[in-house]
Amino acid sequence: MRELIRQKIIDSQAQPLPALTRRDARIPGVRGKAVAVIGPRRAGKTTFLFQIMAQRLATGTPREQMLYFNFEDERLAGMTAAELGIVVEEYYRLHPEFRESATVLFLFDEIQVVAGWETFARRVIDTEKIELFVSGSSARLLSREIATSMRGRSMETLVLPFSFREYLRHRGSEPARRLTKAARSALDKALLGYLECGGYPEAQGIEPWDRIDLLRGYIDATMLRDVIERHSVSHPVALRWMVRQLLGNAGGLFSVHKFYCDLRSQGIPVAKDTLHAYLGHLTDAFLVRTAPIAADSERRRNVNPRKAYPVDPGFIPVFDRSGKSNLGHALETAVALELERRGAEIAYVRTEDNLEVDFLARYPDGNAELIQVCADLDEPLTRDREIQGLLSASREHPDATLHLITLSEGAPFTFPRTVNLYSAAVWML
Numbered sequence: 001m002r003e004l005i006r007q008k009i010i011d012s013q014a015q016p017l018p019a020l021t022r023r024d025a026r027i028p029g030v031r032g033k034a035v036a037v038i039g040p041r042r043a044g045k046t047t048f049l050f051q052i053m054a055q056r057l058a059t060g061t062p063r064e065q066m067l068y069f070n071f072e073d074e075r076l077a078g079m080t081a082a083e084l085g086i087v088v089e090e091y092y093r094l095h096p097e098f099r100e101s102a103t104v105l106f107l108f109d110e111i112q113v114v115a116g117w118e119t120f121a122r123r124v125i126d127t128e129k130i131e132l133f134v135s136g137s138s139a140r141l142l143s144r145e146i147a148t149s150m151r152g153r154s155m156e157t158l159v160l161p162f163s164f165r166e167y168l169r170h171r172g173s174e175p176a177r178r179l180t181k182a183a184r185s186a187l188d189k190a191l192l193g194y195l196e197c198g199g200y201p202e203a204q205g206i207e208p209w210d211r212i213d214l215l216r217g218y219i220d221a222t223m224l225r226d227v228i229e230r231h232s233v234s235h236p237v238a239l240r241w242m243v244r245q246l247l248g249n250a251g252g253l254f255s256v257h258k259f260y261c262d263l264r265s266q267g268i269p270v271a272k273d274t275l276h277a278y279l280g281h282l283t284d285a286f287l288v289r290t291a292p293i294a295a296d297s298e299r300r301r302n303v304n305p306r307k308a309y310p311v312d313p314g315f316i317p318v319f320d321r322s323g324k325s326n327l328g329h330a331l332e333t334a335v336a337l338e339l340e341r342r343g344a345e346i347a348y349v350r351t352e353d354n355l356e357v358d359f360l361a362r363y364p365d366g367n368a369e370l371i372q373v374c375a376d377l378d379e380p381l382t383r384d385r386e387i388q389g390l391l392s393a394s395r396e397h398p399d400a401t402l403h404l405i406t407l408s409e410g411a412p413f414t415f416p417r418t419v420n421l422y423s424a425a426v427w428m429l
Contacts, residue, residue, distance in 0.1 A: 001076075001079070001083055001086060002086055002090065004075055004076070005086050005087055005090050006090045006093075006094070008069065008070075008073070009067060009069065009087070009090055009091055009094060010094070012067065012068050012069060012070075013063060013064060013066075013067065017050050017053055017054050017057070018047070018050055020047050020050055020051055020054070021047075021162075021166060021169055021170040021201070022051060022166075022169060023044060023047070023048050023051060023159060023166060024163065024165065024166060024341075025037075025048060025157050025158060025159045025160075025341075026157065026343075027052070027157050028155035028156070028157065030155055032125070032153075033125075033153060033154055033155045034121050034125055034132040034133070034134060034150060034153055034154040034155075035131075035132070035133045035134070035154070035155055035156070035157055036133075036134050036135070036150075036154050036155070036156050036157070037049065037133060037134070037135035037156075037157045037159055038135075038156055038157070038158055038159070038286075039158055039159035039160055039286055040160065040161070040218075040222070040285070040286035040287070040311050040312075041218055041221060041222055041226070041286075042200060042201070042202060042218055043159050043160055043161050043200065043201075043286075044159055044161075044162075044201050045109075045135045045136075045159045046070075046109055046135065047201070048135075048157070048159050049068060049107045049109060049133060049135055050068070052105075052107065052133060053066050053068060053105070053107065056105060061105070064095050064098075065095075065098055065102060065104055065105065066104070066105040066106075066107070067087075067091055067104070067105070067106050067107065068107045068109065069087055069106070069107070069108050069109065070109040070110055071108065071109065071110045071111050071113050071114055072109070072110035072113060076113075076114075079113075079114050080114070080115070080116070081114060081115060081116030081117055081119055081120050083114075084114060084117060084120040085120065085124075087108075088106075088124060088128065091104070091106075099129075100129055101129075102129070103129050103130065103131055104128075104129065104130045104131070105130070105131045105133075106124075106130050106131065106132050106133070107133045107134075107135075108132070108133070108134045108135075109134075109135050109136065110135070110136045111134050111135075111136055112136040113136075117134075118150055121134065121150065121153070121154075122150060122153055125153055158340075158341075160199070160286075160311065160312075160337060160340070160341060161198060161199030161200045161201070161311065161312040161314075162198075162199030162200070162201065162204075163199065163337075163338060163341055163428070164190075164191060164194050164199075164334065164338070164425070164428035164429065165428065165429055166199065167190075167194045167199055167204075168187075168190060170201070170204060171190075171204075173186070173190065175187060175429070179426075184423070184425070184426075187425040187426070187429075188407070188423070188425050190425070191407070191424060191425040191428065192327075192407075194313070194334070195313050195326075195327060195330035195331060195334060196313075196314075196317075196330070197211055197314050198215070198312040198313045198314020198315065199312055199313075199314065200214075200215065200218070200312055200314060202214060203215060203314055211314065212317060212318055215312075215314055215315055215318050216318050219243065219247070219287065219315065219318065222285050222286075222287050223239065223240070223243060223287070226281075226284075226285035226287075227239065227278070227281045227282060227285055227287075230281075231277075231281050233278070233281075234274070235268070235270045235274065237268060238263055238268055238270045238274070238275065238278070239278050241259075241263065241268070242259065242275065242278055242279070242282070243282065243287070243319075244319045245259060246282070246287075246288050246308045246310070247287075247288070247310045247315050247316065247318060247319045247320075248316070248319035248320045249308070249320075249329075250308070250309055250310055250313075250315075250316050250320075250326075250329040250330070250332070250333045251307060251308075251309060251328075251329050251332040251333060251336075251358075252307070252308065253305035253306070253307055254279075254290070254305055254306055254307070254308045255305040256272060256275045256276050256279060257272065258305075259275060260272045260275055263275075286311050287310070287311060288308050288309065288310055288311065289308070289309045289310075289311060289336060289337065289340060290306040290307065290308050290309070291306060291307045291308075291309075291336065291346045291347050291348050291359070292304070292306050292347050292348075293305075293306075293347060293348060293349075293350055294347035294348065294349045294350075294360045294397070295347075301347075304350075307348050309332070309333045309336045309337070310333060311337070312333075312337070313330040313331075313333045313334050313337075316329055316330055316333065327375045327407070328373075328374070328375040328376075331373055331375050331405075331407065331424055332358060332373045334424075334428065335358075335359070335371065335373050335405060335424075335427075335428075336359070338428060339359060339361050339371075342363070343363060343364055344361035344362060344363050344369075345361070345362045345363075346359050346360065346361050346362075347359070347360045348360070349370065349389075349393045349396070349397070351389065351392040351393050351395075351396060352392070352396070353388075353392045355385070355388060355389040355392045355393070356389055357370050357371070357372055357389045357390060357393040358371055358372055358373045359371040359373075360393070360397060360400065367401075368397065368399050368400035368401070369400055369401050369402075369403055370390055370393050370394060370397060370400045370401070370402050370403065371403045371404075371405060372386045372387075372389060372390055372403070372404045372405070373405045373406075373424075374386050374404065374405070374406050375406065375407045375408070376406070376407065376408050377404075377406050377408045377413060378408060383413060386404060387404070387415065387416065387419060390402045390403075390404065390419055391416065391418075391419075394418070401420065402418050402419045402420060403419070403420045403422060403427075404419055404420070404421050404422065405422045405424050405427050406421070406422070406423070406424060407423075407424050
């Protein structure tokens with residue numbers, strides 16, 4: 001084991017860093033904490049670790065002062081937490097000049113395959129002069145479990161599929177700060193492509209048939225490994241029906257009670273508490289994101305349906321067989337995910353006038369926004385409904401600014417001065 005680890009360290013440090021698309025994921029600025037890089041499968045967590053190394057190289061950190069180590073290696077099968085210390089020992093045998101004299105960057109990928117890795121991580125943070133990043137499968141590296149096992153010694157960085165800006169960067173077309181009319185038109189067209197294919201790195205630039213098969217494989221792997229196997233799911237049929245309902249109805253209201261009744265009518269007996277647990281498992285595995293109703297009462301938030309969004313707009317066509325345009329659903333999904341990237345806590349609003357606002361977004365700095373998302377504002381009734389919803393909600397949430405995001409911005413419509421109108425492509429940037 002010692003010889004194998006030593007060789008892996010030598011090989012890792014000799015390997016050139018791969019070309020990559022820079023991600024905008026935020027790294028916590030608190031010193032003395034391990035950083036857990038979390039997110040859905042295949043979203044680019046490993047690539048993000050290489051990005052961190054590239055950034056350190058660019059600022060003058062020598063390559064020998066950094067170690068990327070991937071534990072997903074069949075030769076390491078059966079490795080114990082006690083043997084993790086060999087990685088540190090062998091690194092410092094190769095580079096004794098750094099021990100206690102310089103801070104070393106360790107990036108441990110798929111470390112969750114070693115049972116008890118958390119105690120090792122806590123020890124090296126306390127006893128060695130290192131920065132520690134860990135990443136791995138969402139099946140075994142859940143945020144709430146990290147918080148418990150690391151006992152306050154870790155923070156998180158969330159890596160989701162490409163944002164719209166990252167999508168443009170990947171294509172080599174990230175725009176300048178000032179946009180010409182031609183550039184605005186090109187952005188609008190690019191956004192339509194993003195809403196169709198989504199932001200998974202491997203899904204970029206491939207044929208629609210292949211893309212659907214690829215994304216379906218991601219969904220199946222997440223259900224099987226991150227939910228069914230991990231939680232010993234007893235009703236996989238019910239789980240698959242739930243996934244179809246959630247991903248095929250992006251932005252729709254999802255009621256566990258109603259879904260429970262639908263299953264019973266189909267002869268699928270499953271307890272309501274089990275369905276609540278399944279929804280939590282799918283959220284933990286980053287397959288879906290949910291938003292509760294905006295309410296001061298915890299009971300009201302729990303008993304009302306939640307709005308559900310796939311973790312990427314590219315998932316929507318995998319299960320939506322309605323034959324209708326998914327543009328509005330995809331745009332609302334993209335906005336929900338962008339708000340999460342910006343650190344907002346989101347909910348939807350149902351006003352006393354029985355009008356709905358897509359998002360109430362509250363940020364860590366205390367600012368709040370009421371946001372309506374509408375792909376097409378050409379229809380007068382649609383415009384009036386969206387605006388009246390914002391105005392009604394603003395009476396209940398007077399601290400929030402009002403925003404309307406659309407694909408048809410630029411049309412000669414008149415809006416109240418309190419409503420900020422945005423082109424979706426510009427808002428995404």
